[in-house]
Amino acid sequence: MRLGFLFGFIVIMWALIILGAFILVRIVAPIQLATGDIASSALKAAIGVSMAVAWVWILVLLKNAYVRRRLTAKG
Amino acid sequence: MSFASAVTASAIAFLVTYLLTPLLIKYLNKHGMVVKDYNKPNDKQVPRPGGTSIIVAIVAAELALFAFTISSGVLAILICTVIAFFIGYIDDRRVMPGYFKPLALIVAAIPIVLLGTYDYYLDFPFFGSAKIPLLYIALILVTIPVMGNTVNSIDVLNGVVSGFIAIASVPLIITLFLQNKIDIAIAALPLLLSALAFYKYHRYPSRIFPGDSGTLAWGAMYGAIAIVGGVEVVATIALLPAIINSFLFLASVKRITEHREVKVRPTVLLDDYRIMASMEKSAPVTLLRLVLAHGPMREDEIARSIFKLAAFSAGMAILTAILIGVKI
Numbered sequence: 001m002r003l004g005f006l007f008g009f010i011v012i013m014w015a016l017i018i019l020g021a022f023i024l025v026r027i028v029a030p031i032q033l034a035t036g037d038i039a040s041s042a043l044k045a046a047i048g049v050s051m052a053v054a055w056v057w058i059l060v061l062l063k064n065a066y067v068r069r070r071l072t073a074k075g
Numbered sequence: 076m077s078f079a080s081a082v083t084a085s086a087i088a089f090l091v092t093y094l095l096t097p098l099l100i101k102y103l104n105k106h107g108m109v110v111k112d113y114n115k116p117n118d119k120q121v122p123r124p125g126g127t128s129i130i131v132a133i134v135a136a137e138l139a140l141f142a143f144t145i146s147s148g149v150l151a152i153l154i155c156t157v158i159a160f161f162i163g164y165i166d167d168r169r170v171m172p173g174y175f176k177p178l179a180l181i182v183a184a185i186p187i188v189l190l191g192t193y194d195y196y197l198d199f200p201f202f203g204s205a206k207i208p209l210l211y212i213a214l215i216l217v218t219i220p221v222m223g224n225t226v227n228s229i230d231v232l233n234g235v236v237s238g239f240i241a242i243a244s245v246p247l248i249i250t251l252f253l254q255n256k257i258d259i260a261i262a263a264l265p266l267l268l269s270a271l272a273f274y275k276y277h278r279y280p281s282r283i284f285p286g287d288s289g290t291l292a293w294g295a296m297y298g299a300i301a302i303v304g305g306v307e308v309v310a311t312i313a314l315l316p317a318i319i320n321s322f323l324f325l326a327s328v329k330r331i332t333e334h335r336e337v338k339v340r341p342t343v344l345l346d347d348y349r350i351m352a353s354m355e356k357s358a359p360v361t362l363l364r365l366v367l368a369h370g371p372m373r374e375d376e377i378a379r380s381i382f383k384l385a386a387f388s389a390g391m392a393i394l395t396a397i398l399i400g401v402k403i
Contacts, residue, residue, distance in 0.1 A: 003383060006316070017308065025199060026202055072356050
């Protein structure tokens, strides 16, 4: 199927958005450190940014694997 | 009242674009405002920019709607769209560096902040909302440039960006009606109708190109509707094929730059005017290159493939909108 990879890529991105929502809303948002609000917010922001980097890394790995398989005949 | 304003705004957006674009084509041809269509034989020249007919239609429709509603949300969408059009027009007339559009589009986001036409909740399916009061203002200032440039980046072949925007705006409008945000849903209709009317002239073989003035106006308007209507997640999912295109390009070239500044092209034009994916390792990866991964295609076939992806994403976005009402 010509567009199979791209349909799959869209579904994976959608799933990552839903998973990200679960982690942020249910796990990260309720975090409250004893050291205060600023430390709590900094930790939440750091987790959010780390998650975004991890998501991008997963997508880049997928893209690289497909490009290697289908689009690089010469070096 | 809502029905009358919806019909009026839709009719104005469609008819003004439909009737004004042929006149604009004549004007641009007469004044030599044409660019080469690289995928056609005989050095075919196409008039550009068509953004003027798009913005006149959108402004007329939104002003009529504003007269009905006196809604600050409609006003914010209108001002944001007009600013984005002028930024695009500057880029159409002068060759600007790659950072110009993302930076300048921050200005287009400011009216939304100043008019306070947003709430700072992000609604997700299953898990409820996230309240991000301070972060949301930063998100607005990032969203308009990102949406504007993302839509601009999908303007790759005849008819693609106008058809894509028409498809992507449907889930936005459906979601806004489902959530009973009637004024903003009606404000989104001119986006769909101007794109549909412009598609008649932009589809393969194009008689006019929208230019950055048209694509940035559409992209910024799309982002403004998403923010003012509070349907950011649904809008993002409907836009996924264009987001994938920008993501793939940025992940390949690793900097913010114009496509024209990239040395190795992602695609190759064959003698029979079909387009083939480049097999060069150093060529940037784009949506177009991945669509062509299984072999060369004609330009109109590629556009149809991108529309299939857009329709699939639009379906996922509508599903998401329905699931937002579902809590686990």
